[in-house]
Every structure is written in structure tokens, then in C-alpha cells.
Amino acid sequence: MxxxxxxxxxxxxxxxxxxxxxxxxxxxxxxxxxxxxxxxxxxxxxxxxxxxxxAFAPGAAEPAQNRSAIIEFLSPDVDADYARLRDVIDSWVNEPTLMPWGNRSLLLRDPDGNLVNLFTPATPEAIAKFALFTE
The missing domain is CATH 3.30.720.120 (Signal recognition particle alu RNA binding heterodimer, srp9/1)
Structure with a gap:
């Protein structure tokens, strides 16, 4: 699957x-x-x-109700993303931050309030983990 x-x-x-x-x-x-x-x-x-x-199941999903999932995008340079977006997005949760698991992450919310993480692997371990997606 x-x-x-x-x-x-x-x-x-x-x-x-x-x-x-x-x-x-x-x-x-x-x-x-x-x-x-x-x-x-x-x-x-x-x-x-x-x-x-x-069409799926009436009442099964409601918009703007998520507080448990994070939508994540692997970015080549999260700091460049922040510089590009900082003045056009107003829903920042944090600035680029090094996480304990080795990613440099930038959190924001989409217009419906869903949490979005843009991240760049920063440590050798994180870089190796995501190498398949960056080649």
C-alpha cells in the first residue's frame, strides 16, 4: 500500500x-x-x-476543525522560504527553528487554521533520512 x-x-x-x-x-x-x-x-x-x-459520507468531515495533524513540506531552504513569505503570510506559529530530531522547521497556519510545517533537514542524520526526496 x-x-x-x-x-x-x-x-x-x-x-x-x-x-x-x-x-x-x-x-x-x-x-x-x-x-x-x-x-x-x-x-x-x-x-x-x-x-x-x-459523496463520501454525509457529515463525515468538517472544515477548519483540525487541531491534531500537521501538513509537512520538505523544503530545500526553509530560511529562504521564510524570507520570501514573511511579509505575505500573517499566520506564523514560529520562525525557522532547529528541532531536536534534526530538521529546521517553520510553522504557520493555513487560512482554515491547519498547522503547516515547512522543514529542511539540518543534521547529518536528518539529511540522510530525507536523501531519497532531495535527489
Whole structure:
């Protein structure tokens, strides 16, 4: 089994797609006003409207309710990301910080309040761990 996607349910697909395009410097494919996908080499971030939830299971997901998951993006240079984004994002949780597990992390919240971590491996162990994704 392969982990290929995570989906965020929102009341405003366009707003979240714009946000994730900004922080990743990527392009979301917007297949309908109720759905967008931002694909990276390792996983796809899907953004679905609350109007899509009944197709899965009515009432099974609610927008802007997450306080337990962190959406993480591996960045070549989190300090450069911070310099690029610091004046256009207003939902910073912290500035780039070296974590005990060896990543330099930058935390912020997306427009729905989901926690987002941009990180760059900084120690030899962390660099080795993520080498597959940086080659």
C-alpha cells in the first residue's frame, strides 16, 4: 500500500489552493470549483469543498476543525522560504527553528487554521533520512 494523498475539506477551495500555491511555489490543478490538487513528487495535497463530503459520507468531515495533524513540506531552504513569505503570510506559529530530531522547521497556519510545517533537514542524520526526496 502507498500513501498518495491527503485531502483537506474547506468552505473555500480557491482560497486554500491559492495559499498552498504560494507557500510551495507550485501550481494546483483546479478540476472544478469544488476540487483542486497540488501534486509534489512524493504526495498530492487535495483540497475538496464541503459540497463534496456527501459523496463520501454525509457529515463525515468538517472544515477548519483540525487541531491534531500537521501538513509537512520538505523544503530545500526553509530560511529562504521564510524570507520570501514573511511579509505575505500573517499566520506564523514560529520562525525557522532547529528541532531536536534534526530538521529546521517553520510553522504557520493555513487560512482554515491547519498547522503547516515547512522543514529542511539540518543534521547529518536528518539529511540522510530525507536523501531519497532531495535527489
Amino acid at each position: 502507498n500513501f498518495v494523498s491527503i485531502r483537506i475539506i474547506t468552505d473555500d477551495v480557491a482560497r486554500l489552493a491559492d495559499f498552498y500555491e504560494l507557500i510551495t511555489d507550485g501550481t494546483a490543478v483546479r478540476t472544478a470549483d469544488v476540487f483542486a490538487e497540488l501534486t509534489t513528487p512524493s504526495v498530492t495535497l487535495a483540497i475538496g469543498s464541503t459540497r463534496t463530503v456527501p
